[in-house]
Amino acid sequence: MRALVVEDDPDLNRQLGRALEDAGYAVDAAVDGEDGHFMGDTEPYDVVVLDLGLPKMDGVTVLERWRQAGRDFPVLILTARDRWSEKVAGFDAGADDYLTKPFHTEELLARMRALTRRAAGHTTATIECGGLSIDTRGARVFIDGAPVKVTSHEFRMLSYLAHHQDRVISRTELVEHIYDQDFDRDSNTIEVFVGRLRKKIGTDRIETVRGLGYRLVDPVARPVS
Amino acid sequence: MRALVVEDDPDLNRQLGRALEDAGYAVDAAVDGEDGHFMGDTEPYDVVVLDLGLPKMDGVTVLERWRQAGRDFPVLILTARDRWSEKVAGFDAGADDYLTKPFHTEELLARMRALTRRAAGHTTATIECGGLSIDTRGARVFIDGAPVKVTSHEFRMLSYLAHHQDRVISRTELVEHIYDQDFDRDSNTIEVFVGRLRKKIGTDRIETVRGLGYRLVDPVARPVS
DNA sequence: TATGTTGTTCAGCACGGGTTCAGGGGGAGC
């Protein structure tokens, strides 16, 4: 279940991303209208959260272009409480639901569940990859059903890799999603964590792509490039 | 057994939520008619407590729309003492029972039991987890049938953990559900309670997840993913 | 008022786990 969050406030963007990830979504994020539009235009998302007040390209415009191009994923728009006309314009442009800021995360999740329910069953809180399953709510990892003991940082990292499996994740991207503040660039902590994870879940599950980063894969059914 | 509480007074909402949780329900809450209607429309509740005087959308309207959409969960409406006509309108709209404010929590619970009894067999007021059973109505705890003496705060905490077993519950989440007001962040009261509980129900039932929180598990049959 | 029960605070301790470092391996490019 892939979700796209287009929101220019970095704090809110981050908060939304984390909440959705914890709920089992694989989340991509954009902070302006142009990037958001491009990502929605090129990747097959299952649901999109779209702020209407965006730099570079207005949210309504983004939505209009998607719909004109035939993108029919469900879109939930976010509006400021006093922007009534925006909301109407958003619906006219093809939004499926709306929420006014500020809002409770639970409500957003409930609405997203409603949007995605018919589309693809139900969102699970566990991510599967090969025999590897990651219980995002219980913070546990199983490999072929057997529990694997991982530390909290290891779990965060594995969870992020799993949310974006088959994609190459750069070291800096991992760092940004594991730590709140950026930290020492010249540290090999990430490599150490990768090493420890490999020792626990199997060497061939985390591929290293030289010069770019790491990729979580299903070791048995190696997909095409 | 899932319950929805739609009540705009935050204090009463919180109080109801807690009472229902202690009675063994999994509770969702909404504070206005729109949200309440949406949640009832999208989630499969077993019983709903609906205040009639609500912002954004009137309670009667909410109920009418649910019934028109085919939602047939039992609904108990709350009315102010002097709003006779509202009550009638509520019944016309499809309410199953009513209660005038103010009311005693016990009476509400009794009526809800009556509502849910026929609908789904019996309301389970005890939560099971391994050999551990928690009588939410009598505030008692048994381990393999033998009673265990716990204090009220210990019970609240264990009850909350049990409602969300196999999930990691953070310290702050525990605090928010045990205490009315937020209190000293830098206090180790939670740890002390965990320690005392462990001493009473067994060390291996409450796992600690370093950096994240605690998790109530069944120690013998470690569940699959 | 005496007494027991329950909630909270405190200090000390143990250990898990994150970080760092040094050294070795092995692609990729020439």
Add this chain to the structure above:
DNA sequence: GCTCCCCCTGAACCCGTGCTGAACAACATA
């Protein structure tokens, strides 16, 4: 082949987190 650079690995360090026993405070009970 050689060299460079990136990556891996083992071990050690050390700080923070969480656990524990006990004392203290708040409260109810008799």
